[in-house]
Amino acid sequence: MIIDWHAHVYPPELARERRWGGTTPLTIENLLEAHERAGIERCVVSNTIHYLKDKTNEESLAFLQRWNEYAAKIQQKYKDRILVFTSTLPCGGAPFTKELERAIVEYGLRGVLINSSHQRAYPDDDEAKPFFEMIAGLAIPVMMHAPSVGYGEERMRDYRLASSVGRPFDECLSIARLIVRGVFERHPGIKFVGCHLGGGTSSAIWPPVWGPTSRC
Numbered sequence: 001m002i003i004d005w006h007a008h009v010y011p012p013e014l015a016r017e018r019r020w021g022g023t024t025p026l027t028i029e030n031l032l033e034a035h036e037r038a039g040i041e042r043c044v045v046s047n048t049i050h051y052l053k054d055k056t057n058e059e060s061l062a063f064l065q066r067w068n069e070y071a072a073k074i075q076q077k078y079k080d081r082i083l084v085f086t087s088t089l090p091c092g093g094a095p096f097t098k099e100l101e102r103a104i105v106e107y108g109l110r111g112v113l114i115n116s117s118h119q120r121a122y123p124d125d126d127e128a129k130p131f132f133e134m135i136a137g138l139a140i141p142v143m144m145h146a147p148s149v150g151y152g153e154e155r156m157r158d159y160r161l162a163s164s165v166g167r168p169f170d171e172c173l174s175i176a177r178l179i180v181r182g183v184f185e186r187h188p189g190i191k192f193v194g195c196h197l198g199g200g201t202s203s204a205i206w207p208p209v210w211g212p213t214s215r216c
Contacts, residue, residue: 004043006195007031011070014051028074032081045074046085046113050148053119061095064088068099072107085111085143090128091121097134104138111140115147116174124177132187141191146171168196 008026010018015026025031028045035043047067052060068086075084086103088096103109112135114123121127123144135142146167156166175194178184184192 001042002038002040004035004040005193007035007043007045008048009045009074010047010051011066028078028082032078035081041081043082044085044111044143045071045082046143046145047071047087048113048145048148049087049115052089053148057089057092057095060089060092061099064096064099068103068107068109071103071109075107075109083110085109085113087113088131089118089121090114090123090131091118091125093127094130097130100131100134101138104140111143113143113145116144116171117147122174122177124174124181124183132183132190136187136190139189141193143193143195144171144174146196171196 009015009028009031010026012027015024018024018026023030025034031043031045035041049060049064049067052063055063064087071084071086075082086100086107086109088100090096100112104112114131116122123131147170149162153162153166156162171194184190
């Protein structure tokens with residue numbers, strides 16, 4: 001069985017706002033059609049929540065509640081083909097952990113996606129401790145995804161360096177901080193997946209920067 005772990009969908013009203021060549025890959029219908037053509041039998045569907053980058057906590061919570069309702073609907077409709085993750089802001093506080101619990105316990109979603117940073121907050125911050133206690137108690141996997149705006153991205157607007165360097169670096173930084181601050185030691189049973197860490201490899205290895213004729 002071929003499983004796509006890294007597939008994104010938005011609620012339809014948000015997917016319509018993000019178009020590539022007149023259409024969008026961010027709808028469940030387009031995603032499953034592409035998977036059928038490629039012979040992919042099952043997938044883990046998540047929401048990158050990039051559209052929360054400039055939102056207040058109150059606005060963000062409303063968007064996450066909308067995603068959870070839609071996520072439960074499509075997981076039930078396509079239960080033989082998809083598993084769906086909720087999303088949250090680890091440093092958002094009690095309303096976000098409560099909504100996370102509701103998404104897992106009441107809606108039956110299967111895991112949670114977080115961004116490696118959000119508005120200068122990182123998941124190793126003390127404010128995120130209740131989040132990690134919650135996911136450890138629920139025994140669900142957590143998927144870390146690069147944010148829409150990564151560390152130092154103001155210097156990476158050209159040449160798509162934000163995608164090849166900035167966002168993967170933000171995720172590397174976030175995971176390194178989780179390690180050195182002992183988050184995984186405090187919660188050794190956490191199932192953790194980091195995405196995009198190899199996203200800039202092709203940009204970095206070709207064409208070669210250093211070679212027999214290179215000069216420094």
